[in-house]
Amino acid sequence: MPDVVTLRGHMEAGEIEFRAGVEDRGFLRFDIESWARSSSRLVAWLYERIPVAREMQLHMWAQFCGNVAKVAGGVRISNVVATTRAVEET
Numbered sequence: 001m002p003d004v005v006t007l008r009g010h011m012e013a014g015e016i017e018f019r020a021g022v023e024d025r026g027f028l029r030f031d032i033e034s035w036a037r038s039s040s041r042l043v044a045w046l047y048e049r050i051p052v053a054r055e056m057q058l059h060m061w062a063q064f065c066g067n068v069a070k071v072a073g074g075v076r077i078s079n080v081v082a083t084t085r086a087v088e089e090t
Helices: 041-049 051-071
Strands: 012-022 028-038
Touching: 028 041, 028 051, 041 051
Parallel strands: none
Antiparallel strands: 012 028
């Protein structure tokens, strides 16, 4: 699938990659990998200090994954797992 780039003015700036494949047990696995940074110091500060922003992002991705499953004719069988890795700026 093609990468998606965030829109100008969005709270995050980066790219998102979507992948799908079949697991050993025959289940479809859908992955979203995002390389992003906050668009400003204020947004970064809010994201770090106010957990609701992070929870809202996770909820949005969970809904998106549920919709992907529905469009594919299936159901989501596990919770969405989010992993965040911080990378130092160079």
